[in-house]
Amino acid sequence: MSLNDNPIFLTQKRLVHRGGVLAAILIAALIGVSLLSGLIAYLTEPQNFNFSSPQVAGKIFYGWTIGVEILVLVIGGFSRISNTLANERKAGLWDSNRLTPLQPWQLVTGYWFGSPLREFYMAVVLAGIGFVIVLLGKLPVTLWLGTQLLIFSTALFFGLLAVFAGLVAQRPQSAFVFLLLFFFIQFPSFAMPKFLLTNFLLPVFGIANLFRDDGRSGDYNPVGDWNGLPELFGLPVYPILLSLILQTAIGIFLWRAAIRKTANPFQPLILRWEAVAILGILLVAQHGLIWGLWRGRFPVEHYLHENEELLSIVHCVTLLLGAIILAAVSPQPESVRVKALRLNIKNLGVIYSGSAVSLTVALAVLAAAVLFLQCALSLAYSWEIYLIAVGNLLAFFLIFSLLLEYCRLRFRRRALGFVALWLFVLCVLPFVLAGVFTNAAIGKLSLLSPGVVALADSNDENLDYLLGIVVGHFGIALLLFLGWQRQWKQLLARASAIQN
């Protein structure tokens, strides 16, 4: 079935057209033509402008054009798809469509391509005007081709993310949290463009790299340090290629999740092996990008001194990423209870096999294995740092997943608030107290601290103190485990009572 035979796509197209597309296209054209006019004005009377060459002017005007295009297609498209899905789910139309013989992939494709059509038209208009700007600015056509390829691939990637978010979010506006999360992670990574993965998953580096000074554009260099190729385990890679590969790899998992949720909304968001694979891909790529800084001899040899804290930043991002993945894998207590009832299982076996807690070990082992790449050749010196980092990873993952499931079992609908509260107490409060009492040692008590501190300041004489903190964190994990186990037992007992 082609897209033009897909009823979901056709209906979305019909709805978009009924809502009106001409005004949107005209707005895009107006913005584009304004920018084009600016360039034409410069080319006509260059003395009135402060550009050193047509290329410089062209890059600036084209930069603005694709900026608007990204805003419209990526952000607007995401918002449109996730809102459409969340609204149709709320209205019952999603269920009506699911009850038809349409295959899950047809439903997903229909919304993925159909909902953001207005934004697509606007982007095409802007891309067309951008092409004229590139030609008039005497810029290489590869700049246009490369940027458009990345913009449209990112729009597809974010479109899938939007389908995923729309299927998961309870309210239309909740889906936007996914987008905010992305940008929240993105902003700090501008500081180290070539080394942080977010600059490639969102192809910031790839686009900026295309604007690099090729020596023909006079003195204007809009992207400065963003020149050159990133390296993956010491091998230079084309940033466009890296972005496309990463988006495709993660996109496949998003696609699978969307199809699975469409086929049966009661299935988990992410399967356990998928969680391991996603974390594996992201961590291997991330550590590959920074591998050239130490080349397996962390922290003994530095090959690029200005980025010494990168490993600790990556460690912190690993903790965050692991938490997100664990939250996606963690089952709703109700689904576990139903499974226990269905299979007539009355012991905790069903919990251990379904809970995210048992997965924490696998994720921590994976993260530890990838981290090992950074210090494989200097382990005699860095084993204690490595031990603290790995212990920190395992303790954090354990505490997070235990806390999440405990709060879901204990507080149900109020669970999110309690998880946030306890994470604040365990992760942020020590820093606040450290500031109040001007005692850095208190800050190291934070769940985030031991690994981050050990990796950031490898000369820290207080590694034993950090190791002690990690052991203390395992104590917290043990207490949580006991409470978590008790809650599950109670739930299974209730299920058993209902059954009898």
Next chain:
Amino acid sequence: MSIPVLTIEHLRVDFPEIVAVNDLSLTVAAGDVCGLIGPNGAGKTTTMRGISGLQECTRGSVKLNGHELASEPDELKKHLGFMPDFCPTYDQLTASEFLDHFARAYNVPDRASRIDKCLEVTWLTDKRDALCEELSRGMKQRLVLAKTLLPDPQVLLLDEPASGLDPLGRIELRKILLQLRDAGKAILISSHILTELSGFCNMAAIMERGRLVKFGSIAELGQQMASRRMSVKWRADGGKALEILKVANVKNLNAADLGATFDFDANTDALDALLKTLVVQGVRVCEWRGSGDDLEQIFLQSGAKELM
């Protein structure tokens, strides 16, 4: 006996803290209209959603012409039409466009004529070009019914189809459902308003707190009733009639000048004998019928509570 089209066996649906549907088994054959009756919260909607696959079932099986829902959901989708208790429509589409969307989704052959037919059946032909948002609640209800009928499903699950309809809308809906029954569709229709269902249901399934309290044909259930409220009218000889009724040990006798209502053994033979006695004794009986509705009486005697 007709072959069941829809077979539900030991269906169970769990919600947090409650068992929404518990061990529910029933069958519906072609041409049967089974009323799924119960108070609010009895589990009617959950049952419907469980059958259609929209609600995860803890256990039990749903079979449609022998095809199991769990293992062959696609097969089930082709032959099952589900109308939810609200009207999900695309507000910015016209009625015919809305039907066209689903006709494509169901891959209905000869779409245009099928859409016309469904609009005609649901008396919406003159509204085919009206936007869904412009339709009244009753019209939307009928449009969603038209959508449900598009693939010509063998089984129809109608969840509170008349809720929110005005009296005229209910009469129209009733006529449509009668047509569908006569066309040999197996219909499972839920409601907590018994007058909606009376007259065209030949089967009843009474639910209370997730359990099926009674299930069977209206005739069978009528025979199972312990007593039945009767109404009798006569032209004269009221005194004699009342004496006969008292002798026959009727209960809750309410006498008027030219008639009476009373509870009596639901056994048909006993009722026939009582009528015969009245006639033989010279009472000029001009009306003899069960007072109120059979379905209502079956429900009241089923033990289910909180009838709206």
